[in-house]
Amino acid sequence: MAVSYKDLGLTNTKEMFAKAVEGGYAVPAYNFNNLEQMQAILQACVETKSPVILQVSSGARKYANATLLRNMARGAVEYVKELGCEIPIVLHLDHGDTFELCKDCIDNGFSSVMIDGSHHSYEENVALTKQVVEYAHAHGVSVEGELGVLAGVEDDVVAEESTYTRPEEVEDFVKRTGVDSLAISIGTSHGAHKFTPEQCTKNEDGVLVPPPLKFDILEEIEKRIPGFPIVLHGSSSVPMDQVEVINANGGDLKAAVGIPEDQLRKAASSAVCKINIDSDGRLAMTAAIRKTMNDNPAEFDPRKYLGPARDSLKELYKHKNENVLGSAGKA
Ligand SMILES: O=C(CO)COP(=O)(O)O
Numbered sequence: 001m002a003v004s005y006k007d008l009g010l011t012n013t014k015e016m017f018a019k020a021v022e023g024g025y026a027v028p029a030y031n032f033n034n035l036e037q038m039q040a041i042l043q044a045c046v047e048t049k050s051p052v053i054l055q056v057s058s059g060a061r062k063y064a065n066a067t068l069l070r071n072m073a074r075g076a077v078e079y080v081k082e083l084g085c086e087i088p089i090v091l092h093l094d095h096g097d098t099f100e101l102c103k104d105c106i107d108n109g110f111s112s113v114m115i116d117g118s119h120h121s122y123e124e125n126v127a128l129t130k131q132v133v134e135y136a137h138a139h140g141v142s143v144e145g146e147l148g149v150l151a152g153v154e155d156d157v158v159a160e161e162s163t164y165t166r167p168e169e170v171e172d173f174v175k176r177t178g179v180d181s182l183a184i185s186i187g188t189s190h191g192a193h194k195f196t197p198e199q200c201t202k203n204e205d206g207v208l209v210p211p212p213l214k215f216d217i218l219e220e221i222e223k224r225i226p227g228f229p230i231v232l233h234g235s236s237s238v239p240m241d242q243v244e245v246i247n248a249n250g251g252d253l254k255a256a257v258g259i260p261e262d263q264l265r266k267a268a269s270s271a272v273c274k275i276n277i278d279s280d281g282r283l284a285m286t287a288a289i290r291k292t293m294n295d296n297p298a299e300f301d302p303r304k305y306l307g308p309a310r311d312s313l314k315e316l317y318k319h320k321n322e323n324v325l326g327s328a329g330k331a
Pocket residue numbers: 031094095189190191192232233234235236237276277278279280
């Protein structure tokens with residue numbers, strides 16, 4: 001039997017995005033695969049009074065089981081009430097690649113889905129996205145589409161180079177598909193290695209500084225679809241202090257580079273109203289786990305290393321909400 005997101009107490013993105021575009025901030029979209037990530041996201045967003053998008057990739061569904069994830073989202077709504085602050089919560093499919101997957105999520109309590117047809121031809125992308133929108137909207141569910149390809153691994157597809165979004169396509173795409181938001185490619189990419197050292201310059205401290213995002217493309221897009229909700233994927237900043245902790249405790253992460261926070265702040269103040277962050281959370285958890293295990297070699301209670309990992313993740317997300325996305329206080 002199908003389960004509607006409304007029965008779980010979740011919301012779609014409609015009002016959430018309208019407020020974010022109007023207010024010049026971005027709603028955080030944090031990926032989760034397990035209990036500790038869920039706790040960290042919810043605690044951080046309640047403490048900062050931020051709306052939140054809980055993101056589930058198809059990999060997360062395989063890892064954690066769709067039924068368990070759905071019931072965790074149901075639990076999330078009750079948990080935030082218990083914490084004393086009712087923030088709007090969206091359960092979102094990240095990088096859906098087929099109609100069937102999107103339909104399955106819609107039938108299983110998701111309030112928002114992404115259909116990423118950007119690896120297909122333009123016309124195929126339009127047709128696939130439109131098909132998902134028709135089914136989703138009949139159920140009150142929001143849909144995110146994508147135009148342009150991000151470099152890196154996406155939907156198990158490896159793109160060596162990004163293809164920036166073509167502003168001249170966005171108006172036609174939005175009109176013909178009926179999507180509620182649009183993910184664009186302006187220089188971000190997935191993972192902890194977003195740029196090669198050759199693509200970067202070095203600042204006076206020897207830190208790699210990547211090329212700036214293509215704000216000219218974003219501006220051109222905004223001119224063509226004024227006020228339309230825009231989404232940025234691949235928006236981890238890859239904090240060097242976390243990378244250093246990982247490497248100092250047996251890790252081996254080389255030449256990791258992310259998107260500088262000032263670039264994201266600037267994007268959040270525009271029509272960009274959803275910013276996707278996953279890798280930074282992975283780094284924070286890994287750093288805390290590596291350090292705790294190294295410092296306490298006799299410890300074997302998972303709570304003793306997952307607990308600090310969760311707390312570090314929570315601090316990271318509070319920082320993002322307060323100092324980067326501007327979503328704090330907007331719930
Ligand atoms: O875009 C993302 C999820 O869809 C995550 O991006 P990062 O790898 O930069 O965290």
